[in-house]
Amino acid sequence: MVEKTGRRWWALAALTLSVLIVGLDGTIISVALPTLSDELGATSAQLQWIGGGYLLALSVGMLPAGLLGDRYGHRRLLVSGIALFGLASAAGALAGTAGQVIAARAVLGLGAAMITPLSMAILPKVFGKDELPRAVGVWTAATAVGMPVGPLVGGWLLDHFWWGSVFLFNVPVTVLAAAACLRLLPADGPRVRDGAPFDYAGTLLGTLGIIGLVYGTIQVPEHGWGSASVLVPLAAGAVLLALFVRRQRRAAAPLVDIGLFADGTFRWGAVIAVFVNFAVMGLLFVVPQYLQAVLGNDAFGSGLRLLPLIAGLMAAATLAESLVPRLGARVVIPAGLLLLAVATLLGAATNPGDGYAMAAGWLSMAGLGFGLAVVPATSMVIGALPEDGAGTGTSLLETIQQLGGVLGVAALGSVLNAGYLARLSVAGLPAPAAHAARGSVTGADAVAARLHDEALAASAHGAFVHGMNLTLLVCAGTALLAAVLGVVFLPGRARGAQAPPAAAPQEAARAGELPA
Structure with a gap:
């Protein structure tokens, strides 16, 4: 039997490395799109599908990934997903046309669809319920860190290497992640042969x-x-x-267990996780644009300036572990949601002339609120899953969160665009210039630079900040609604602090599963 104290945290490191590459890849490509347009002649529609194809494959692949993991082994399927991710990254680096890049991104999406739910499903195999919140916090931080760090890494790579480096970067990371998972994660049992048809x-x-x-x-x-x-x-x-x-x-033999929603802990934990994801995805949609277009930072600098959000999230991951047993999920999760709502309300009070200092303050508060809400909610959901159906349960959770995030960004993007157009002044501009300015704040900046029109630049920046403020107000309302649902429906301290019977033998059994 392997001594578990250090090994289980190394196992967590392997899992976080696997989801970190997914988070990085989700945003690292964004800074490469202008380069792909120039060097591969990618059209606007092709650029859209470089992102859209990945999103489609990711959303579709999550549903069967969990069931396949439950049947054939979570570690087997996780390592297969990491390998697929690495191969698709290598293919993307070697692509010679925009169509080949789109195809590589779609395969990357399938690999990511296997990695995220299966890595989550492995967490309760390694950690008992007393330590699961901390492990979920670290795992969640890894998924979140990749989003702002992606543009930072991508910007640095493009400054020093060719565009394919944003794909090639993944290859050694996937090799390391796969090796770590094979070495450190609990071995899968024999394949399930229950005869149930797929x-x-x-x-x-x-x-x-x-x-x-x-x-x-x-x-x-x-x-x-x-x-x-x-x-x-x-x-x-x-x-x-x-x-x-x-x-x-x-x-x-269902693909996903819809009956999980009959369990109130799973149901409301999942609902709140979706609401939190909606609000935070909206925040991450508008703030990088604000940092670049209005405050004038490049992609690398914008990534650095999003780090207060991650710092708040990591602090919350530590706090949540000690607060939930004392106060209960019904107190901690709504408190985190209220903190997230206050942070986004402060962000919604932004003026065009405000600098970064104000944004850093409310971003760190938003990260703290996000972590206090999502870490306990995710721990509750994982804790409610049956041991033999963890993969299908995490696939269901990740799929509805993914769909909620996609629909949320579209809805919030419409709010941002409406607010921007309502305040933008293009009077006196030629029709082509006015059309470009209405398309985006970066388009307006380009027109203003070409025409030396400082008034247009000021109008565009003010209009974008107005649209951002409206978007953040919607995020705040979403967080407040989720807080109310949490107060009404989440379990209190007694249930939230409940430990499973015979916890020590269970943890000892988990330790025995870890490879030497």
Whole structure:
């Protein structure tokens, strides 16, 4: 039997490394898009699908990943996902056309869809319920760190190497992550041979439904919410997902266990996690643009200036572990949500002339609130999962969070755009210049620089800040609503602090599973 004290934390390091590369890749490509446009001749539509193809594959792949992990082994499927991620990264680095980059990004999305839910499903195999909140906090921090650090790393790579370096960067990291997972994670048991057929019909319904929702959402920035190219796929996706849910309730071997929502702990933990994800994704959508377009930072500098958010999250991960047993989830999670709401309300009071100091203050507060809410909520959800169905449960959670985040960014992007257009003044500009200025604040800056029009630049910056403030108000309202739900429905201190019986033998058994 292996002494567990140090080994389980090294196992957590392997898991966090695997999700860190996913977080990095989700945003590192954003800074490379202008370069891809110049060097590969990528059109606007192709640039959109470099991001959209990844998002579609990620959303679709999460549903079957958990069930396959439960049947064939979480570590096996996790390492396979990491290997697929590394191979797709190498292919992306060698791509010669925009179409090849889109294909590589889609395969990257499939790899990421295997990595995220399966790494989460392994956490309760390594940690008992007393230490699970701390482990979830570290794991959550790793997923969040990648988002602001991605542009920072990408900007540095593009300053020193060719565009393919943003893909090639992943390859040695995936090799290290796969080796660490094989060495440090609990070995899988024998493959499950229960004879239950794989739910191909459910997979098809779920896949097409998610494609409809995500595809329709991707079209929003270009066509608007009232367009048939948006409404038709959204409606079709909603109908198909309703049929998917109906089938999952009746199937002998469902792809996901819809019955998990009958457990109040899982249900409300998942709902609050989705609300928190919605608010934070909105924040991460607008703030990098503010840091670059209004405050004038490059991608590298913007990534550095988002670090207070991560610092707050990491502090919260430590606090949550001690606060939940004392105060209960019903106190800690709503308190974190209220802190997140206050932070975004402070952000919504931003003026065009404000500097970074104010933003650093409310970003660190937002990170603290985010961590106090999402870490206990995720721990509750994981703790409510049956041991033999952890993969399907985490896949279900990650899928609904992913869909909530995608739809949220589209909705909040519309709020941002409406606020921007409402305040932007393009009077006296030629029609092509006015069109470019209306398209984005960066477009307005380019027109202003070309025409030496300081008034246009000032108008665009003020208009963007107005749109950002409206977006942050919606984020604050979302966090407040989630706080109310938490107070009403979450378990109190007695249940939140409850430890499983015979915890010590269970932890000893987990330690014995860890490889020497």
